[in-house]
Amino acid sequence: ETGVTQSPTHLIKTRGQQVTLRCSSQSGHNTVSWYQQALGQGPQFIFQYYREEENGRGNFPPRFSGLQFPNYSSELNVNALELDDSALYLCASSSLAGESYNEQFFGPGTRLTVL
Amino acid sequence: DAKTTQPPSMDCAEGRAANLPCNHSTISGNEYVYWYRQIHSQGPQYIIHGLKNNETNEMASLIITEDRKSSTLILPHATLRDTAVYYCIVTNAGNNRKLIWGLGTSLAVNP
Numbered sequence: 001e002t003g004v005t006q007s008p009t010h011l012i013k014t015r016g017q018q019v020t021l022r023c024s025s026q027s028g029h030n031t032v033s034w035y036q037q038a039l040g041q042g043p044q045f046i047f048q049y050y051r052e053e054e055n056g057r058g059n060f061p062p063r064f065s066g067l068q069f070p071n072y073s074s075e076l077n078v079n080a081l082e083l084d085d086s087a088l089y090l091c092a093s094s095s096l097a098g099e100s101y102n103e104q105f106f107g108p109g110t111r112l113t114v115l
Numbered sequence: 116d117a118k119t120t121q122p123p124s125m126d127c128a129e130g131r132a133a134n135l136p137c138n139h140s141t142i143s144g145n146e147y148v149y150w151y152r153q154i155h156s157q158g159p160q161y162i163i164h165g166l167k168n169n170e171t172n173e174m175a176s177l178i179i180t181e182d183r184k185s186s187t188l189i190l191p192h193a194t195l196r197d198t199a200v201y202y203c204i205v206t207n208a209g210n211n212r213k214l215i216w217g218l219g220t221s222l223a224v225n226p
Contacts, residue, residue: 035216043216056213092159
């Protein structure tokens with residue numbers, strides 16, 4: 001069983017550019033959640049994807065968008081990058097099955113720096 | 116906003132029990148208490164969760180007060196590897212299950 005992986009590990013972009021971050025979920029998991037973590041803060045929920053559909057969104061502008069693929073891997077896209085987008089981006093996979101809760105398994109994150 | 120309040124930092128001697136408190140006075144009847152931890156610059160790691168009863172697993176114990184307004188995470192024999200930020204999170208059992216994180220407690224385990 002492989003864990004959650006994210007790529008790339010580090011990324012440097014300039015203001016106004018676009019970025020795509022990738023996440024491979026843990027085997028058997030059908031749900032991916034994305035979080036943004038600024039330095040010294042707790043993670044903030046961006047959105048969640050369940051079976052290729054968005055299943056909840058946090059307080060982030062539309063320039064943050066995502067995709068989930070049939071194999072349940074996922075992408076986070078951010079357009080028109082701003083300096084404040086510099087953060088650790090975390091992907092978490094889990095398995096939704098009715099009311100049964102399964103904990104979220106986090107990847108190591110992608111460190112994005114916007115200059 | 117996070118529904119929990121935690122002390123910003125705590126210290127613990129290696130080998131001793133670490134008791135991390137969390138207040139969640141506005142918790143609803145269908146909301147669970149979850150604990151995660153984050154070792155420096157790594158992804159968060161699930162520790163334990165509970166609804167009403169106390170819970171124990173190989174990592175920790177979770178003690179929830181009878182009125183459910185507070186809880187304590189207990190690491191029975193803290194090691195240096197337990198140095199991390201510990202997050203207490205309250206969330207419902209809905210199919211979204213998004214996690215709302217506060218600032219957590221930075222636990223330093225000292226030799």
